[in-house]
Amino acid sequence: MAITFYDLCGRDAKRFSPYGWRTRMALAHKGLDYDLELVKFTEKDKLAFSGQKLVPVIVDGDRTVNDSWAIAEYLEDSYPDRPSLFGSPEGRGMAKAINGFVNTTIQPLLAPLIIADILEHVDPADLGYFDESRRQRFGRPLAEVQADRDAKVDGFRKSLEPYRIVVKDRAFVGGDGPTYADYVLFGTLQWARCTSAYGLVTADDPIHSWFERLLDLHDGLGRSEPAA
């Protein structure tokens, strides 16, 4: 019985959720097929069966799992014969900590740099909801939040240092092959790539080359989503 994957979509079915991308890469890593259900910001009633309102959600037989990290653990446990997402039991806990660090340190520094650009890629039906909810979160109009990004981008770039020191001398965080620790930051940067043309990372940054490698993985899955 196939998996059903509920992912966020924007205008023209564009998919840019950072958490959705983590799950999308994890499913590809495991080589799992799925039926896709696209959900707009204002269609969260489609997720009511999951008991909460956030994508990603997967349904696998009689199991419903939400939260990208919980989905990664579920896939690892349910499909142990497929390529491992964590490499080892030790890697699972470490990847969870890295997932937490990216969510709490890198992603909050990225959001203000692209938040107004994202508006261009939100489905017209969601525009009012998105603009108002994010305006409340940031406490001012999104164009204003983003206006001084040239002054803030260095702080964002510095926040990537823990990944940079790792991937400057190996292909992926875990070594020769990708693991979920790669997909975590990949999802965050892919969110930006799909919604904003702003130059977040310089071409000579090891993060840039690493991200290009991630875009190539799984038959160019990441690259298949057009850049903004």
Added chain:
Amino acid sequence: MAITFYDLCGRDAKRFSPYGWRTRMALAHKGLDYDLELVKFTEKDKLAFSGQKLVPVIVDGDRTVNDSWAIAEYLEDSYPDRPSLFGSPEGRGMAKAINGFVNTTIQPLLAPLIIADILEHVDPADLGYFDESRRQRFGRPLAEVQADRDAKVDGFRKSLEPYRIVVKDRAFVGGDGPTYADYVLFGTLQWARCTSAYGLVTADDPIHSWFERLLDLHDGLGRSEPAA
């Protein structure tokens, strides 16, 4: 031929370097004996042979290695038959990223909370150097830096969240046994435990129970250094 381990010491040979503790735990994890050379802040000439001025440094036969992360990798590669510090090749890269995250996010939030307390534990010969160099780093007197710590401690506690979500339902970051990913944050918190009585972590915080487990490891090695 035994390893020589150069570690920082303060008043009464107290050892509180966060990086020194990472190396000390790594050496214990590998079950390696060593000769100890204590180095005060103003005795950095003792390290001249290593081509730089910072502890920890180890000398193993004809190899000299400085920087706690480089030492961890050296020990893992040179003593592959001893218990692994990383659990797997994937875990090595992930632990390196975690080492980077702790250094750049948690440690800078901790330093201002304890920096004046540390003065009490610095060797009298080092006091002038320590006070002046740290005053320059923080841009004001250390007592002043520390004065508003009650307002800042919540930010520090929040920064521990990536570890907290992992150790709230497992004994160590990597699962049942400790890895270098544990020793990284342990070193940082042990630095505080040895130099300050300030209540950084509440008793009901999963980080507290995890830290107690770390203090018990390797025959109570961490606990053998008196708390401030």
